[in-house]
Amino acid sequence: MRTPARYAAPAAAALLALSCLTACANDAASSTSAAGGGGGKGEHVKIMVGGLDKVIYLPAMLTQRLGYFTAEGLNVELLSEPAGVQAETALVSGQVQGAVGFYDHTLDLQVKGKKVESVVQFSHAPGEVEVVSNKAAGSITSPKDFKGKKLGVTGLGSSTDFLTKYLAVKNGVNVSEFTPVAVGAGPTFISALQKGSIDAGMTTDPTVATLLDKKAGKILLDMRTPEGSQAALGGPYPSSSLYMQTDWVNGHKDTVQKLVNAFVKTLKWMSTHSASEIAAKMPADYSQGNKTLYAEAIKSTLPMFTKDGVMPANGPETVEKVLKAFNPNIKNAKVDLGKTYTTEFVEKATG
Template identity: 60%
Template sequence: MPFTLRALRPIAFAASLLCFAGIQCAHAADDASEKITIMVGGITKLIYLPARLTEELGYFKDEGLNVELLSQPAGVDAENELLAGAVQGVVGFYDHTIDLQTKGKDVKAIVVFGQVPGEVEMVSSKAADTLKSMADVKGKTLGVTGLGSSTSFLTQYLASQHGIPSTAYSMLPVGADASFVAAIKQGRIDAGMTTEPTVSALQKTGDAKVLVDMRTVDGTRAALGGTYPAASLYVQDSWVATHKAQAAKLAHAFVRTMQFIHTHSAEEIAAKMPADYQKDKALYVSALKASLPMYTADGKMPADGPATVLKVLASFNPSVKGKHVDLSRTYSNDYVSAK
């Protein structure tokens, strides 16, 4: 006897009860049309350029994904949004996955955008005569995006390499972009850690100079002793467990963007970005050129990267210091390799 709608209703009802009871319903959970909200830790920063570029290139839509990008200036705040379930993913620094594991939170990076931090310690031109390296930071005020942020741990590590304890200087949270520039101009900080295009903007006006450059692999290895994967897409394990197809589609979209970056000039990449990101187009292109070496070509985790990041965090992050961390649980290359 052929099935009728009436005959199917009890089956559908039973299936819904199973889902409600917590039994995984892969198809329902992995609906590609379901909106994915991704919080970016400062969407105009060039370290996070792949997020908006992927949207502009139409790669999310090509994968059949409904993605919304939001911006939150500090990565630590974006992390909180993820844990609260307000967003499904964060484009931020990989080091958050290590920190969170020590707090009992299972989060992993599934795409790596930057094999290096892309961060630069800039010294105010007013302080440059007395602050020639991180060995000179005693008694100085150093700007970071936020206390407990990736920039604060990197700052402390760079100073420690010269035997300077964190008690010998002050760290002031000044955010990024315009607020960082204002802090330099107003003399509220002697030096600080920031990214492009802020670096190039400060160089252009002559308000600050480069003290430590971590935009390239060589510069990062000299400063930190290895590659330092930073900008990445990280998600909660609980989300990716029930959204494996969506995770693979997201990863594939981002990998296409990384390949686009590696096969196009800074001018061609800039042409794809929104006009309001590049109020000074020549400056933006120049900043992008300086940033290109930091991007991965395939979205995969550099082999030596996780250990370098753990070394830095274990030095100054009280949540990580002395704790066991299973680095294999903090990232996965499976999703970028899925297609």
């Protein structure tokens, strides 16, 4: 049957997007298998990561490189998308069984009628940094100056988008008074900053370390530590985590326990090893030819990680406060925080 003309373009766009997503997933799958034991025997689980080479999501690849998935009898396939919101989409659509991304997506999804929960919490701070271009450094000295500016985020609807909006609103700038621009991370982010496509933006390591090394911009706000999170957001901000659809968790508790066991082992290992030792375990191409700079990036971000995978006290409440400040869907809805995460598996892993 012939497709009506008015539907042809959207249909083609959707098909192209799906093709790109599949291609990216396949590329990521092959690269992770080559890099660290993703193929072979064991129960197969697919996990989408909102940027495998981002230091904030480092536990995903490190767990594979340390062999902890295999030790638990799992064959984990790590896939990668440039932004957490795309990892969320892959999870909700059933492409993968788990997503490594920010915990705040579980609240956002709940008010949209989706039951998703964090099963192990990697961090108690966002690990994000707001940087400003050299050209705009004089006119942007705090989030109060966001009005009229173009602000970079990894993707619209991503956690960098959420946090940028909160910082603006908290400092008296309405979300309609600035322009969020999706620029991804890494080279695309740095290029956008250098070319003036954005005046400032939120990103993570290793992009931050590379940007500073190139002298392409300056740090405006640093949320890589619990102290930085407290200052900017008013409390601990649980960010990177493994979250899964609640129905899948309830139907596969043995598998989830094995995943959580592996991740908790990794978090403990990270807490007793140096940034250089951690860097040495990661795929060689993650350092982009500069091992020293990559180790520095890890060192700067290490304070954000938990040592045991436990949800920090008052963390969910901080996240809810942040989202309610600018997100009308959440502001006018009752969020059941108890259904956005579970400590069942972490308690067994650490016990």
